[in-house]
Amino acid sequence: MTELEFLKMVRNNEQTNDNPPLDRWRVDEVLEPDRNLWGLPEIAQVAGVSVDTVRRWYQKTDAPISKPGGRYFSTRAALKSWLCAR
Numbered sequence: 644m645t646e647l648e649f650l651k652m653v654r655n656n657e658q659t660n661d662n663p664p665l666d667r668w669r670v671d672e673v674l675e676p677d678r679n680l681w682g683l684p685e686i687a688q689v690a691g692v693s694v695d696t697v698r699r700w701y702q703k704t705d706a707p708i709s710k711p712g713g714r715y716f717s718t719r720a721a722l723k724s725w726l727c728a729r
Contacts, residue, residue, distance in 0.1 A: 675719065679716065683715050686708065686715060698715075705725075707725050
C-alpha cells in the first residue's frame with residue numbers, strides 16, 4: 644500500500660467514524676480506571692479542580708480521599724464515582 648492510499652484510507656475512516664478521537668484522558672479512563680492517585684496535584688488534575696479544593700474536600704466532605712503516611716491518596720475510579728454522585 645502506498646502512502647497516498649494509506650492517507651486516503653485514514654481520511655475516509657475519519658469521515659465515516661462517528662466516535663470522537665481518543666485523547667489522553669479517554670485512553671487513561673479505558674486503560675487505567677483503578678489507577679492510584681498520589682498527592683494533591685494529581686488528584687486535583689483528575690478531578691479538574693484546584694489543589695485547595697481537593698484539600699477542602701478532604702477536610703469537609705466524604706470524598707474518597709485519605710492521607711496514609713501524610714500523603715493524600717485516592718483512586719481514579721472512586722474519585723470519578725464520587726464526583727458523578729454529587
